Amino acid sequence: MADKKVLVMGGGAAGIQAALSEASAGNKVYLAEHFPSVGGERIPQDRIIADGDAFTVPDVAAIKKNENIEFLSNADVQSLVGENGQYKAKIHCRTARVDMEKCDDCGECIKVCPIHMYDDYNEGIEWRTAVDFFNSGSGNYNIFKEDMPVCQRTCPINLDIRTYVGYIADGKHAESLATIRKKLPFPLSVGRICPHPCEEECNRQYKDESISICFLKRFAGDYEINNNVEPRIHVPEEKYSEKIAILGAGPSGLTCAYHLALFGYENITVYEALPEPGGMFRVGIPEYRLPAHILAKDIEFITKHGVEIKCGVRIGQDISFDEIKANHDAVLIAIGAHKGTSIRLKNEDAEGVFDGIKLLKDANLGDEFPITKGKAIVIGGGNVAMDVTRTALRVGFDEVNLLYRRTRKELPASPWEVDAAEEEGVKFNFLTAPQEVVVKDGKAVGVQCLKMELGEPDASGRRKPMPVEGSEFVMDADAIFGAIGQVTDNSLVDEKYGFTFGRKLNFEVNPETFETNVEGVYASGDAATGANIAVRACAGGMKAAESIHKYLRGK
Amino acid sequence: MYIYEKKGRYIIDFQDIPAARAKMPEIHVPERQGNFEEVETGFPEEMAVAEAKRCLSCRRCLGCALCWAECKPEAINFDLPDQDFDLDVDKVILTSGMQRKIVPVAGNVSNKHMNVVTDLQVERMLADTGPSNGLILRPQDGEVPKKIAFVQTFGADNDSVRDATLIFGVNEAILAQKKIEGAEISIISPAMDAFKESAGGDLDKVSGVNFINGTVVEAAEVGESKDIEVKYDAGGEKTETFDLVVLLTQPELPPSIQDAAKMVGVEVNYVSFQGKAGEMVETDKPGVVLAQNV
């Protein structure tokens, strides 16, 4: 009789040895391994082998024979808690799809399997088949099924890219668009502006170039407009009457509203502080990348599902948060991150120093901007900085200089945005660190800069920029724009609720459910994650909708 | 967290490879000045369809169930569910797993050189039950290499990880030396001198392997055979051509073990498992034990 229970994590040589010795001491052993199979011979790394045993060969057969050992393959430990020799473990074992009690290791399945794939156990030296023994001799057959292709996995909202691209290849553009809209209600907008992390992972790049996934999404959307196709509106069978308030009509808020409408909620109100809906799509992305009339089409599609948007209502000013909370069954805070981060330079408050976000907003909404000619300096290196430079040129500045303390290689902006800015005439000043704003008569007239050079590579091989002594110089400017990041303006909620905030003044949420620490209040998008890409905000909105639905139905 | 998704894995050489990706049509720079016209004008239908057709529709298991149809003992069952276990245990034993970090050698962008392999791949090849009958093979043409360089491309986090890495490489070199007649084997590491000191006399027993204290500057493919030309600095720059280059990888704890340790509340790193082979080391938590590497 086994007197103790032991969990061994890892089915390598050390794990097998430990399992066998515990079992022989009369204990019941659970051997949990992340891979489908245990064992395999290893070359030692703790002693130089002279003669004799080159490989450590774990006794896999003994594990199988030993009745005190239960082998858990494909195992992931989900929780492991306890104290003082009393531990509780929750272990999830992914299915092998092969019943090992019945399998007789005849190998017929691998002879007929039509699929070759990367063989993990042998580090890709040969190919395995989709149904396969993991390491030879183990007899642990398994069928490997990936949960989704790499592109879909990389996409924050997990769009079924393989299917919607496939439909375009088949000429079924409406089906393609419907596939996208199962999750994302912004194909026209996201299809134009997404930095498409999916394309970075596309497997085709190892042979030639990635598929142009993002623009294909745009195509599916454009095709509907260009051919005057009436979009399909999904009418849910069940209806729910709970009242839901969504604060912020941006990518995240509207995606959440869309999904709630698909679930069947009929009383969804979206409150927007700005005069027009769209959030950063409307005021953060310049017109030349995403025209307002295109964005309007996506928003129209959403409102057709029965979502009401109230613009020009600032929470905490026009209506209090208390009132919103009291009158609704659930609230989503999706107010984005619209406040530019300070450039932290001396004299940054001088006249002529602006938040880059303000230029983008004013240009997009057609508002007058105080200065629109002469020389502009933009500080920052992200995609927002690129938008600011290109917008500055368009509103009338004669010369736009971008300052960045590292080199082009380290620029966080997407390379195609950098190329476009350069093509249009933006001057890039690399290895140039701004030091302070130069002021004359209370007005900013330039930026004092310091040249940098790359130092010796450090342990990770990266070369850090070092200041060049005595290289200070002043770059003239009529306007200076900061574009080094944004934070959330969280002043709409009162302290009494006890919301907790992150480094970007963002609402802290449960990363799975997007719940805040206040019951019935959710937050998503930039307001929860800090400034991030639009499609991630949409993904948050979708997940928040699922959580709100679960919360309201569980009530 | 799947182990199966690795870069550069098998892609069929379809007949439409290579084909360039569609380029988004744009309005010219002069037309953009002083206005906010949309710059990118969108794919025309023909272009979009052609671009979509480039998609490889990546999929592993087809779900065709041919294996199921062929399985006489009816062991294959697509509906077999995932299983969850709630275990109450008295003892938890953690092991170090077998994850290793690859630091590519300069010049071998995205590990593209065919004849640059990792020490893990060589271990699989040397194993009798491995894919190559215990032979070391060049991935480029399946030939047995004569001139091999083991290369360490990084400075290890600490001395014991450095030693583990190099001992692994030295052991492989010894085995390769035995297996390949007339083999010429070099091990190049920036930490070789320090390693020699810590390894002491053991290393002197190894004959026929060239130990070089040096830093590899660059590796490049040469000629049709895709041999690897290695430029290295060992008190003066040298260039040598090898049939095969083996990258030494650094062992590290896999996320599964790291997570488990964090959940149960013990602090571990790779070094925690580098004690006397097979020994059980207690942690701060009674009943949580670290099985040392064997």
Next chain:
Amino acid sequence: MCTGRVDPALVADAFVNGADGILVLGCYFGDCHYITGNYMAKTKLDMATEMLAYAGLNPIRLQFRNLSSAEGARFAKHNTEFVEQIKEIGPLGTGDKIGMPELKEQLQIAQKALAGPKLRWVVGKKPVFIDDDKGNKYGEVFTQHEIDRTLSGIVIDEMATQSIMAALQKKPAAVKDLAKELEIPAPDALKYVLALKRRGFVELDGVEGTSPIYKYKEAQS
């Protein structure tokens, strides 16, 4: 008899035995006595065409056309047209991607692949895979493009695998020589050989100089 029963392996067999062209005439779509027989025929013949074209055959030599059994004049017209087309490109081995006798060898390999279980099975699954209400074992529905990719992937894999097996059946060989002879990139040839070894079709014969030599392994039982 229904065109749905025209097996791709039979078609390949006819070409191996010197047929210059094959015209398959089936009922109009929607008129099938067995409901989907002619759709099945089209699917199978499309795949056979892809396979044989990959092997080097001019795809004009294999055609599927629709006809009802009451249309004598149309039958004659189809035949005349087809014969004209075949005459224009000439006998087998002229107007194809490769000439004789290589074409015959390639067609034999294609025949083996078409007769094997993989293509046969997956082609048979196609109608289920693209059906919105069914899909594969995991419930995944394929687009037409996906199923086409899948099938051409198997065609390419099977051609390489079968040609390596055929070559090794003739005589044991090293990977680099197989690669040269069969015009398969050497790194791929190595993986195909090792994968065949894993499946028990091939084994190591010995090492000559620096070259491991592989041989065909006779099936047990």
